[in-house]
Amino acid sequence: MSANGILPDTRLTALFESGVITAERPPADGQIQPASVDLRLGGTAYRLRASFLPGRSRTVSECLDSDLKMHTVDLSQGAVLETGCVYLAPLQERLKLPAGVTAMMNPKSSTGRIDVFTRVITDHGEAFDRAPEGYDGPLYAEISPCTFSILVHEGDRLSQVRFRQGVHTPLRDITVSVDLSGFEDGIVGYRARRHAGLVDLSKIGAHPAARFWEPLYAPDKRLILDPGEFYILASREAVTIGCDEAAEMAPIATEIGEFRAHYAGFFDPGFGTDEAGGTGSRAVLEVRGHDVPFILEHSQAIARLVYEPMAEPPGRAYGQVSSNYQKQGLKLSKFFV
Known part of the structure; x- marks a missing residue:
């Protein structure tokens, strides 16, 4: 290594x-x-x-x-x-x-x-x-x-x-697309409710999701992003980060769409791997619409993952430590229930 x-x-x-x-x-x-x-x-x-x-x-x-x-x-x-x-x-x-x-x-x-x-x-x-x-x-x-x-x-x-x-030595990068086919109960994502109240960061799983988030549906597999609104969506692809690598979600080319597709971007080694209990893990996407309404379609490219090597494998992979998002699909923050 x-x-x-x-x-x-x-x-x-x-x-x-x-x-x-x-x-x-x-x-x-x-x-x-x-x-x-x-x-x-x-x-x-x-x-x-x-x-x-x-x-x-x-x-x-x-x-x-x-x-x-x-x-x-x-x-x-x-x-x-x-x-x-x-x-x-x-x-x-x-x-x-x-x-x-x-x-x-x-x-x-x-x-x-x-x-x-x-x-x-x-x-x-x-x-x-x-x-x-x-x-x-x-x-x-x-x-x-x-x-x-x-x-x-x-x-x-x-x-x-x-x-x-050492120097930044990317292994590869992959583009992930958005899933608008529907997860549980046909929900494709969530839009944040403005003026919803206070989120107490010391209280995990204590905030009723319905007070803060509006579930979204896309029967035609299309979603219109409104300028200035905040959305939680998920990738169509399952994401796997091997134990000898780490990844970061990077800004996608601006010509692809009028939106920003991530805030938090670190993916730890072991995310989504079978041995760490992460089979089928998706990338959750924090999306904000920009200047004009924009139509997002199922399978449209929305973000980019850049992989780079670990100096050595971790002692414990993601999922083998306390983790809130291993094996996630469309998932809100840990503060909501």
């Missing part, structure tokens, strides 16, 4: 032990996944006037000392982050990356499926969700709830980080 590639759980544990990852508290149960580490919110967040990147010459703290920060939100006892607002939360984890190791971040699946736009910022950052080799500093989560206001607490995990050793 090549030494280059995505670092597995055994190596991620070693990153904590060696000080590459430091945190205010020891790793929590389930925080280290087969090919990623969940990132925990610190005790405060800041309401911002707008999103930003610090650029090469500034730290995030220096940017906040300008007029970007409107007020401070205490997360220690829980706080509501409202739709249409932009927040920045220092994360508990910090990085001190050695030569040859880079970091990539992404929203967790459960975050993307509730339409919370989340990305990570670093000091001197010129791009979101990236930390270059040699980066030594804090991490911050930018959080913008788009449809549902959310109740968050210190320690909640909205983002995750992957570590790559």
